Amino acid sequence: MKRVLTTVLLFVAVFTAKAQDEISKEDLTKYAKVMLAIDSLKAGVQDQTNDLVKNDPLMDGGRTFNAIKTANGDEAKLAEAEITPEELAAYDSILVKIDELKANFKEAYTSAIKDDLGAGLYNDIRKALKSDADLKTAYDEIVASLKEETVSEEESES
16 A cells, blocks of 8 residues: 555656646746736726726725725614715625626636636646746746836837
8 A cells, every 4th residue: 555655646746747847938938928917907907996996976085985895784883984875875886896897807817818828738837836946937037028028118119
């Protein structure tokens, strides 16, 4: 039994190392591009969420939104914060819009992974980055290079 377990563990270790060795620079670059695009989408959702809250006249620049959120449905806390029914309705409306933004982000995130990488490659690279320091270093260098290119392109467009 011990010999079988040792053999299985050795096989898993060799298979994992082999899978990590098979990740090409091209695949790592594709992964980096997808992850940067996802980060950009995420930042966009965050900006839109902040705008929804800050630009609603009933949310007082976000203070009312935060007071309602902090109250977490507690009627006494809502009364103490002097929250009106109109403010609660505006808060609920904002939450619906935020949920829509999140759903759209999730769809775009999933689509980017499936269309540009494939779920298998995405999972392989993600796992390998957690366990392979050299691969993680190469990935970080690719990301830095891609970010630098983006900044250069934006500066030249200005």
